[in-house]
Amino acid sequence: MSLPHRQSIPTRFPQEDNPGGIYVHVPFCRTRCSYCGFTSGIYDPDAKVRYIRSILREIELYAHLAKRTAREFFFNTVYFGGGTPSLLDPEDVSRILVQIRSHLNVVPEEITLEMNPGTVDRARLSSLRRIGINRVSLGIQSLLDSELLLMGRSHAVADAYAAFRDLRAAGFDNVSLDLIAGFPSQTLESLKRSLDSILDLRPEHVSVYLLEVKPGTRLHRLIDAGELPGPDEDLAADMYETLCRDAKEAGYEHYEISNFALPGKQSIHNLKYWTDCVYIGFGPGAHSMDGRTRYANFRDLTDFEKAVEAGDLPIEIKTKLTPEMRFKDALIMGLRLVGGLNLELISERYNVDALQFIKKTVGDLLDQGLLRMQGEILLLTDRGRLLSNMVFSRWV
Ligand code: SF4
Known part of the structure; x- marks a missing residue:
């Protein structure tokens, strides 16, 4: 959606x-x-x-x-x-x-x-x-x-x-x-x-x-x-x-x-x-995310080595992040925190109405008690943490 x-x-x-x-x-x-x-x-x-x-x-x-x-x-x-x-x-x-x-x-x-x-x-x-x-x-x-x-x-x-x-x-x-x-x-x-x-x-x-x-x-x-x-x-x-x-x-x-x-x-x-920060990974199989693009390095040491010897970054997969991907990544990763995710802040960062998005995509999970709101904060409940992969699968 x-x-x-x-x-x-x-x-x-x-x-x-x-x-x-x-x-x-x-x-x-x-x-x-x-x-x-x-x-x-x-x-x-x-x-x-x-x-x-x-x-x-x-x-x-x-x-x-x-x-x-x-x-x-x-x-x-x-x-x-x-x-x-x-x-x-x-x-x-x-x-x-x-x-x-x-x-x-x-x-x-x-x-x-x-x-x-x-x-x-x-x-x-x-x-x-x-x-x-x-x-x-x-x-x-x-x-x-x-x-x-x-x-x-x-x-x-x-x-x-x-x-x-x-x-x-x-x-x-x-x-x-x-x-x-x-x-x-x-x-x-x-x-x-x-x-x-x-x-x-x-x-x-x-x-x-x-x-x-x-x-x-x-x-x-x-x-x-x-x-x-x-x-x-x-x-x-x-x-x-x-x-x-x-x-x-x-x-x-x-x-x-x-x-x-x-x-x-x-x-x-x-x-x-x-918490939606930039990270840079070095070495075979390492991943990076610079706020615009996600990168995955070659996993195999020989491929990794060949790339750097040729003067190239050893990147095997490069994924340009759309605003929607960035928003969903931030949502999924932020919800892993037991303290939850501030929907107002994520709305500001991505110019998205996060609360409306949550109600549309996982409103039923709020009703079932896997997620809950506490003011502006969205949290997984104890049961939701056990079923977190199922919750996150709604956004991938
Ligand atoms: S073999 Fe895999 S699981 Fe075992 S120590 Fe190495 S990386 Fe960790």
């Missing part, structure tokens, strides 16, 4: 007062997890050297070829995601950071690096802290060895505890722990055991990945072959309710569908995706 427009469409995003984020994708892992659908290959030292050379070149090319974003935008976060960024040497991470700082307007408030247990020791962690990494997202996923084995993780529970202890010893005071919910064979009781142990550690942040079984993964094949049970939606709903309740009781704010934080410790970088 077409949007109920007000006047003309603004073409620029706020800048100084609403900085963007930089994402760096590191496409290597030690092994392949059974459920993994991310852009990642098995680590080998030669590929790493090629990757570092190419990403440094990509950042330099970006500064020359994407002059508008490189010169006009201001960024305050850098996020190393993967893959397993902790497989990079601290010197590699430092070179990437130096390249970013020397080519873009960046004053990083938050520099996050994703880590997997078993890939770091105290000396490396101290080096990472020294070069400016001030937030870590640690992929614990479960605190039961039997589940880690089925997940195909390359670490054991003891490695997770050791990594957390080493992070604290190295001075990291902003750590997020990742947990998977809804994995086949996981029970409400086993999830609760992992969650209780995680909450006992008092990380500043907890992210929960509600498992989706992706086609092409080993897990998908195991379920197809009847070797593991398929997803159980009722159990996943019970798990989600338990997570939300227990995290809240432990003093964590549930601020996004899958994210919980101690006061003031929300992920500044990830909030950018949910």
